[in-house]
Amino acid sequence: MKEYELVSGLETHVELSTKTKIFCSCTTQFGSEPNTHCCPICIGLPGTMPKLNRQAVRYAIKAGLATHCTINPIAKMDRKNYVYPDLPKAYQISQYDKPLCSNGYIELKNGRKIRILRIHIEEDAGKLVHERGDTFVDYNRGGVPLIEIVTEPDIRSIDEAIEYVEKLQLIMKYIGVSDVKMQEGSLRCDVNISVREKGSESFGTRTEIKNMNSFAFMQKAMEYEFERQVDLIENGEQVIQETRRFNTDTGETAPMRGKEDAHDYRYFREPDLVTIETSKEEIEEIRASLPELPEQKRQRYIETFGLSEVDADILIKYRKVAEFFDEAAKAVGNPKTVSNFIISQVFRTLPTDAEKEAFDVRITPQSLIELIGLLESKKINMNVAKSTLDKMLQTGKTPDQLIDKNDMGGVDANTLTAICQKVIETQSGAVQDYKNGKEAAFKALIGGVMKETRGKADPMQATEILKSLIG
Ligand code: ADP
Ligand code: MG
Ligand code: ZN
Numbered sequence: 001m002k003e004y005e006l007v008s009g010l011e012t013h014v015e016l017s018t019k020t021k022i023f024c025s026c027t028t029q030f031g032s033e034p035n036t037h038c039c040p041i042c043i044g045l046p047g048t049m050p051k052l053n054r055q056a057v058r059y060a061i062k063a064g065l066a067t068h069c070t071i072n073p074i075a076k077m078d079r080k081n082y083v084y085p086d087l088p089k090a091y092q093i094s095q096y097d098k099p100l101c102s103n104g105y106i107e108l109k110n111g112r113k114i115r116i117l118r119i120h121i122e123e124d125a126g127k128l129v130h131e132r133g134d135t136f137v138d139y140n141r142g143g144v145p146l147i148e149i150v151t152e153p154d155i156r157s158i159d160e161a162i163e164y165v166e167k168l169q170l171i172m173k174y175i176g177v178s179d180v181k182m183q184e185g186s187l188r189c190d191v192n193i194s195v196r197e198k199g200s201e202s203f204g205t206r207t208e209i210k211n212m213n214s215f216a217f218m219q220k221a222m223e224y225e226f227e228r229q230v231d232l233i234e235n236g237e238q239v240i241q242e243t244r245r246f247n248t249d250t251g252e253t254a255p256m257r258g259k260e261d262a263h264d265y266r267y268f269r270e271p272d273l274v275t276i277e278t279s280k281e282e283i284e285e286i287r288a289s290l291p292e293l294p295e296q297k298r299q300r301y302i303e304t305f306g307l308s309e310v311d312a313d314i315l316i317k318y319r320k321v322a323e324f325f326d327e328a329a330k331a332v333g334n335p336k337t338v339s340n341f342i343i344s345q346v347f348r349t350l351p352t353d354a355e356k357e358a359f360d361v362r363i364t365p366q367s368l369i370e371l372i373g374l375l376e377s378k379k380i381n382m383n384v385a386k387s388t389l390d391k392m393l394q395t396g397k398t399p400d401q402l403i404d405k406n407d408m409g410g411v412d413a414n415t416l417t418a419i420c421q422k423v424i425e426t427q428s429g430a431v432q433d434y435k436n437g438k439e440a441a442f443k444a445l446i447g448g449v450m451k452e453t454r455g456k457a458d459p460m461q462a463t464e465i466l467k468s469l470i471g
Contacts, residue, residue, distance in 0.1 A: 022123050023051060061101065076095065114160070384456060
């Protein structure tokens with residue numbers, strides 16, 4: 001069989017977290033009673049006039065700047081006409097040939113840049129709810145501002161597609177323009193996919209799978225669609241350009257409708273809205289408001305703090321974790337200690353992704369700085385530091401409240417030798433096992449020393465003394 005390559009371009013919809021909708025003053029809040037956040041404007045009653053929410057424009061520009069786009073000083077809104085019950089006006093106000101942002105990119109781990117063709121703003125449609133054998137419509141979502149981020153067909157594998165969306169999601173979170181929750185629909189992806197023979201320069205015919213709302217489904221849908229298209233080609237048949245739906249029960253994609261072209265939508269300029277003008281000053285002001293972005297943070301952690309790539313990736317993945325880390329790292333001798341404590345011990349108390357994301361912990365950067373200060377000035381050793389951190393996480397107390405003055409400072413060599421001697425006498429069984437070649441038995445002896453010194457002894461020193469005493 002010939003070898004095939006996947007080609008994909010994504011259209012990602014991200015709901016902007018403005019307080020009010022894009023053309024009216026209704027709230028954008030999620031999860032309320034159906035049809036309670038509506039007004040004559042967002043349900044499209046005749047005679048009403050839209051007014052553009054400038055905050056949505058600013059958020060879209062911020063998203064564009066964070067993804068290396070050019071911001072177009074002149075943009076406009078257009079009507080995209082189609083008839084469907086989720087759209088009461090029978091047209092969506094979107095942007096056609098003059099989008100706000102164009103020509104950006106997101107860079108992947110492998111160094112490949114996925115080019116972003118455009119980012120435009122538009123209004124979300126209502127939601128159809130299928131229940132009790134009927135279909136109901138909820139217009140609360142209608143008129144919520146969206147940005148649509150369209151890539152070039154630069155993606156070459158499912159892994160790249162997922163990494164691209166993850167990166168995009170993280171950037172949007174860092175810049176604070178959206179909560180990008182796939183499960184709540186504030187980030188939704190349309191996946192365009194085609195296949196071609198490896199080495200071929202031209203593209204095959206694509207299909208578009210609508211509305212992927214989880215990474216797991218996206219993965220499955222792309223796997224299925226890739227195989228389906230390869231099978232068609234292998235059997236001498238042709239891929240039809242169409243829009244398909246992924247059935248989460250069967251794991252298959254099925255045709256939804258034929259592909260529409262731009263002329264089907266009869267795009268024309270929205271006559272009720274003025275041109276969107278953005279001054280250079282405003283663009284620069286928004287640029288200046290950008291926080292440090294995930295990729296920059298990652299570089300800094302690796303280059304300035306000497307963290308491994310793996311550790312840097314884990315820390316930047318959660319915005320609050322990165323903020324906590326930064327706070328603590330700047331006030332200690334070795335930032336790696338902060339990273340190790342967070343990734344090993346703190347994360348053990350936050351097993352799920354959602355918990356790490358929320359990062360609701362009982363320690364503060366200050367209490368961790370205090371603890372690491374004691375460790376770095378050798379007032380306590382690593383064992384005491386670790387057990388104190390566990391207690392801090394459980395109780396919310398500071399090291400000062402938890403560490404007994406008697407636990408400060410190490411154990412002097414004479415005392416330690418005496419303690420080692422005592423442990424050797426009381427645990428003669430373990431000593432014998434160790435002499436017979438059971439390395440593991442040595443751990444019991446070290447454990448004995450630690451218990452006697454309440455964790456204060458330096459394990460390396462104790463190891464040396466024990467070994468010289470056993471001979
Ligand atoms: P439309 O406006 O009809 O949706 P576009 O040409 O704007 O079509 O493309 C939409 C998306 O499809 C873009 O993300 C683009 O990268 C992707 N795309 C275009 N051609 C292909 C192809 N042959 N294979 C995979 N993706 C493609
Ligand atoms: Mg499309
Ligand atoms: Zn409204």
